[in-house]
Amino acid sequence: MVVVMASSLTVTNTLSSPKLKTLYKKLSIPIPTPLSSRLLYNPKTLSSLSLSLNLKHRSFAARADSQNGAEPPSHYDFDLFTIGAGSGGVRASRFAANFGASVAVCELPFSPISSETTGGVGGTCVLRGCVPKKLMVYASHYSHEFEESRGFGWKYDVEPKHDWSTLMANKNAELQRLTGIYKNVLKNAGVTLIEGRGKIVDPHTIDVDGKLYSARHILISVGGRPFIPEIPGSEYVIDSDAALDLPSKPEKIAIVGGGYIALEFAGIFNGLTTEVHVFIRQKKVLRGFDEEIRDFVAEQISLRGIEFHTEESPQAIIKSSDGSLSLKTNKGTAEGFSHVMFATGRRPNTKNLGLETVGVKMTKNGAIEVDEYSRTSVPSIWAVGDVTDRVNLTPVALMEGGALAKTLFQNEPTKPDYRAIPSAVFSQPPIGQVGLTEEQAIREYGDVDIFMANFRPLKATLSGLPDRVLMKLVVCAKTNKVLGLHMCGEDSPEIVQGFAVAVKAGLTKADFDATVGIHPTAGEEFVTMRTPTRKIRQTAEGKTDSEVKATAGV
Numbered sequence: 001m002v003v004v005m006a007s008s009l010t011v012t013n014t015l016s017s018p019k020l021k022t023l024y025k026k027l028s029i030p031i032p033t034p035l036s037s038r039l040l041y042n043p044k045t046l047s048s049l050s051l052s053l054n055l056k057h058r059s060f061a062a063r064a065d066s067q068n069g070a071e072p073p074s075h076y077d078f079d080l081f082t083i084g085a086g087s088g089g090v091r092a093s094r095f096a097a098n099f100g101a102s103v104a105v106c107e108l109p110f111s112p113i114s115s116e117t118t119g120g121v122g123g124t125c126v127l128r129g130c131v132p133k134k135l136m137v138y139a140s141h142y143s144h145e146f147e148e149s150r151g152f153g154w155k156y157d158v159e160p161k162h163d164w165s166t167l168m169a170n171k172n173a174e175l176q177r178l179t180g181i182y183k184n185v186l187k188n189a190g191v192t193l194i195e196g197r198g199k200i201v202d203p204h205t206i207d208v209d210g211k212l213y214s215a216r217h218i219l220i221s222v223g224g225r226p227f228i229p230e231i232p233g234s235e236y237v238i239d240s241d242a243a244l245d246l247p248s249k250p251e252k253i254a255i256v257g258g259g260y261i262a263l264e265f266a267g268i269f270n271g272l273t274t275e276v277h278v279f280i281r282q283k284k285v286l287r288g289f290d291e292e293i294r295d296f297v298a299e300q301i302s303l304r305g306i307e308f309h310t311e312e313s314p315q316a317i318i319k320s321s322d323g324s325l326s327l328k329t330n331k332g333t334a335e336g337f338s339h340v341m342f343a344t345g346r347r348p349n350t351k352n353l354g355l356e357t358v359g360v361k362m363t364k365n366g367a368i369e370v371d372e373y374s375r376t377s378v379p380s381i382w383a384v385g386d387v388t389d390r391v392n393l394t395p396v397a398l399m400e401g402g403a404l405a406k407t408l409f410q411n412e413p414t415k416p417d418y419r420a421i422p423s424a425v426f427s428q429p430p431i432g433q434v435g436l437t438e439e440q441a442i443r444e445y446g447d448v449d450i451f452m453a454n455f456r457p458l459k460a461t462l463s464g465l466p467d468r469v470l471m472k473l474v475v476c477a478k479t480n481k482v483l484g485l486h487m488c489g490e491d492s493p494e495i496v497q498g499f500a501v502a503v504k505a506g507l508t509k510a511d512f513d514a515t516v517g518i519h520p521t522a523g524e525e526f527v528t529m530r531t532p533t534r535k536i537r538q539t540a541e542g543k544t545d546s547e548v549k550a551t552a553g554v
């Protein structure tokens with residue numbers, strides 16, 4: 001370890017040099033000018049300059065050409081300063097450090113509920129998203145499995161009971177373990193972790209709770225937070241953060257929203273025996289998903305006891321004297337809820353981040369605008385993950401963070417690849433999908449063949465439950481390429497993850513047909529669907545014609 005003191009402004013710059021300059025030219029990034037003397041001799045900055053740096057790090061501090069031809073050294077505390085240690089920030093920081101950069105990341109103090117002042121290393125996915133949500137999904141599955149098991153001969157003398165506090169305690173212990181693991185991942189990579197709220201002061205300076213740090217590059221990976229529209233009574237509403245950390249199980253919940261988070265929580269609470277009502281503004285859930293999948297999942301979810309209230313917009317929440325909540329919508333008032341949850345979208349955490357001051361461009365929703373390399377309108381400032389509102393999923397934030405580290409510190413400009421990103425909805429039953437929906441494929445390719453299977457899975461034959469599975473392949477009629485693959489039914493996220501490789505690789509329906517199935521599984525349907533359910537052809541007038549060849553569901 002070496003301590004770099006303020007006086008060591010002449011720190012050797014191993015990449016000042018043609019290599020770094022070529023990279024900067026490739027990316028058309030202006031080579032930054034030296035730091036102002038204000039910054040260099042600011043006592044707050046000086047204190048940060050004495051941070052211990054791991055020797056394995058090459059210094060990427062560059063020299064900028066001066067007016068008189070001499071090359072005064074330009075030095076930053078760090079090559080990369082990341083604001084936000086969620087999926088994207090941790091990935092970019094860790095990779096950058098592994099490539100030899102000196103890296104710091106700042107993150108808000110831990111709390112299960114996020115706010116302007118609380119967060120925690122690991123970010124939304126680990127602490128308030130994918131992980132706790134999936135643990136709750138597991139917890140809620142059992143009630144369905146108990147029901148299924150009866151047809152297989154299981155008997156329960158006493159009805160199984162669920163203990164909410166055990167679930168919460170175990171889930172919270174797991175979150176603590178995970179945030180610890182993420183801290184270790186950063187530490188082992190040699191990344192300096194600073195606890196506090198980051199704010200940008202100028203294109204190379206970050207303020208963390210009053211302390212200034214300078215960096216050649218700044219990465220903004222602050223993610224987003226739940227958005228609740230301001231209507232009367234919105235103070236009684238819980239969001240997804242709170243829904244994952246309730247002190248007791250809701251007796252009866254209204255969930256407002258038709259997106260994936262709303263459906264996942266509906267399944268969680270329903271499985272844990274809460275009475276669940278879902279209110280959606282549109283006619284259908286899951287805008288953007290394949291139309292048939294949207295219809296199918298809503299039907300299957302309804303069969304499990306969740307009540308949908310379609311085309312209802314919330315107008316107010318009223319609290320009664322007995323503490324129960326009513327939800328007033330454009331169609332009437334539904335009463336007697338112990339909880340009202342809004343899953344009405346998320347907004348990027350870009351307020352009070354100093355972005356307007358330095359000129360980072362944002363959309364009207366507050367998302368940071370970036371180019372294909374995740375560079376903002378300010379050349380030294382970059383952004384990845386949900387804060388850019390591209391595809392708001394953990395693996396995408398990871399991909400963007402990894403690509404950025406390569407671009408900046410491995411002399412390998414890398415664009416994230418957004419083609420065929422698979423995704424899942426952990427509703428009950430769940431959905432897995434990759435590639436184009438039927439509607440997108442028709443728009444893009446015109447002539448497509450649809451292969452579909454809608455069947456009762458083997459398990460349901462003995463369980464006697466009305467569970468079904470829908471599987472669908474969208475194939476380009478001209479090239480035979482599988483453009484999209486969709487499934488709703490047990491295990492579909494696991495199955496589709498495997499098939500996503502085939503879709504991403506551009507395999508054809510013939511490749512699928514040539515693959516031997518695994519029997520007896522639901523997944524084998526994807527390689528045994530021989531006859532198109534319908535052939536869709538663009539007519540000369542540009543109209544879509546559908547020729548139905550076989551009926552699904554046989």
Ligand SMILES: Cc1cc2nc3c(=O)[nH]c(=O)nc-3n(C[C@H](O)[C@H](O)[C@H](O)COP(=O)(O)OP(=O)(O)OC[C@H]3O[C@@H](n4cnc5c(N)ncnc54)[C@H](O)[C@@H]3O)c2cc1C
Pocket residue numbers: 083084085086087088089106107108114118119120121122123124125126128129130133196197198199221222223224240261349353384385386387392393394395397
């Ligand atoms: C309920 C829910 C379920 C989800 N389920 C899934 C799923 O199943 N699969 C999936 O792929 N995705 C899922 N997601 C989405 C996924 O969690 C996000 O896409 C992912 O976490 C984005 O990563 P990120 O790095 O952009 O931001 P985040 O993970 O949100 O990290 C941002 C970090 O920045 C910190 N921060 C904010 N402001 C500051 C500041 N000024 N200074 C310092 N730190 C700051 C925050 O505290 C936070 O830790 C889910 C999200 C939610 C809400």
